[in-house]
Amino acid sequence: NAGVMQNPRHLVRRRGQEARLRCSPMKGHSHVYWYRQLPEEGLKFMVYLQKENIIDESGMPKERFSAEFPKEGPSILRIQQVVRGDSAAYFCASSRAGNSNQPQHFGDGTRLSIL
Amino acid sequence: DAKTTQPTSMDCAEGRAANLPCNHSTISGNEYVYWYRQIHSQGPQYIIHGLKNNETNEMASLIITEDRKSSTLILPHATLRDTAVYYCIVRVDYGQNFVFGPGTRLSVLP
Numbered sequence: 001n002a003g004v005m006q007n008p009r010h011l012v013r014r015r016g017q018e019a020r021l022r023c024s025p026m027k028g029h030s031h032v033y034w035y036r037q038l039p040e041e042g043l044k045f046m047v048y049l050q051k052e053n054i055i056d057e058s059g060m061p062k063e064r065f066s067a068e069f070p071k072e073g074p075s076i077l078r079i080q081q082v083v084r085g086d087s088a089a090y091f092c093a094s095s096r097a098g099n100s101n102q103p104q105h106f107g108d109g110t111r112l113s114i115l
Numbered sequence: 116d117a118k119t120t121q122p123t124s125m126d127c128a129e130g131r132a133a134n135l136p137c138n139h140s141t142i143s144g145n146e147y148v149y150w151y152r153q154i155h156s157q158g159p160q161y162i163i164h165g166l167k168n169n170e171t172n173e174m175a176s177l178i179i180t181e182d183r184k185s186s187t188l189i190l191p192h193a194t195l196r197d198t199a200v201y202y203c204i205v206r207v208d209y210g211q212n213f214v215f216g217p218g219t220r221l222s223v224l225p
Contacts, residue, residue, distance in 0.1 A: 101166075
């Protein structure tokens with residue numbers, strides 16, 4: 001059973017470009033979470049989605065960032081007009097259900113570097 | 116979410132048991148205790164979780180005190196590959212995201 005798959009593993013963008021990060025959850029998982037980790041810091045929650053719905057986006061910056069989890073295909077985290085401060089590791093996690101007795105399983109992340 | 120307190124770092128000799136403590140004195144009755152670890156440059160790896168009773172799986176054991184104010188993660192025979200940052204997290208409510216603190220940096224020494 002494949003784990004959470006994220007791609008690309010590394011992404012380099014110039015300031016002002018767009019970054020698209022993809023996440024395929026584990027088989028049978030319909031809940032997806034995105035986290036961001038700045039260098040030498042802990043993971044910070046960004047957004048929680050369930051198929052076609054955003055459940056909690058309290059950790060998302062108000063501008064330039066968006067996320068979706070369509071009925072078919074992977075979840076996408078999109079960052080428009082990237083800036084140097086967006087450089088970070090972005091991790092996706094998935095779970096079978098959203099209740100507190102369900103662990104989240106993480107992918108190995110996308111390392112975004114902004115030139 | 117209840118706040119957790121963990122030591123900043125710990126050392127353990129290879130082959131010995133690693134006991135990682137976590138204090139969560141403000142935990143509520145419906146909050147689960149979760150443990151994850153993060154090996155450099157990888158995503159967090161789920162280890163174990165529990166509510167009241169002690170739990171054991173192929174990776175580790177979780178000992179929760181009767182008053183649930185603290186817990187200990189036990190890696191029975193630590194190897195060099197267990198060197199990582201270990202996070203103790205308490206979680207409540209439907210869909211609640213995980214709040215990662217600084218964790219404990221465990222170094223397994225040969």
